[in-house]
Amino acid sequence: MSSRARLAVFACAGAGLAALLLWGVAGLPAFGHYQGGYGNQLERRVLPERHTTNLVGAVVFDYRALDTLGEEFILFSAVLGVALLLRKNREQQIDEAPDDTVRSDAIRIVGLFLVAPAFLLGLWLVAFGYVTPGGGFQGGVVLAGALLLVYLTGSIHRYTAVTPRTAVEMGEAGGAGAFVVLGLVGLIAEAAYLQNFLGLGKQGTLESGGSIALLNWATAIEVTAAMLLLFKEFLEEYVVAAGR
């Protein structure tokens, strides 16, 4: 197909898409005028019912915790698939990887001053996930990102040293498993699977929200470990490719 014909086809399709998009956007409710019944209900109920100030946290780890359970296992099986595929094709072991230590002092100093604060930020995002914006997922990726900085400003061998394979694999499976078990505890102690089973505590503190805190930490461990495992598999591929 000539480039002029392709451009003509694109112009038609693009104009159609733009028209549909404009039509759709014009029909949206005005900003700040939410019309869904579910959200308005939650806005009224979450604070008295769960004492958590972050509505999103209460939805993710309590009202719709079953959806989060599904998401946990989507991440779990996705990372499992990556590990299975990549390990099968890998010819070289990580112990034989070339030494790729960063030589630049400037980069190493950045690492020295960035790894610990980034890790702390991750812990804070997880811990206060149901009080302020954040939560197990976001905090978990930040925690994994902090350890990834060890590779970026150090070497692959140092990254391997801070993320032992057994610990990472156990964290991934254990975090996902803990979510399932916490759901069962809710079933036994209360009436339904994943029902909140702890005291609700004082609003605006880490003790608020009952078992939301436990589910939040289980998610954080699962996500951190899943991300670390993902980075590990990809980085080993990278080092092998760079070594040749």
Place this chain on the structure above:
Amino acid sequence: MIPLQLAVLLLVAVAGTAVVLSRDPLRQAVVNGAYGLVLTLLFVVFQAPDVALSMVVVGSIAYPLVLVVTIKKVRAREREDE
């Protein structure tokens, strides 16, 4: 809609176009990371801090790393085939 929201929406349109127009995959991965940051800004301006946090961690940590490593691997294999 306030001017700040309009400005950020325009910025998203510009950054998105920049991602599409980058031809080199490696450069595209970096431009895409910047696009992720602009989207984060959009979510902050539209008062969705939880979504903004998800966007910044996935868009600037996990996704670029996977892209860059894959590009490197594919290029190493191409060199081997030559």
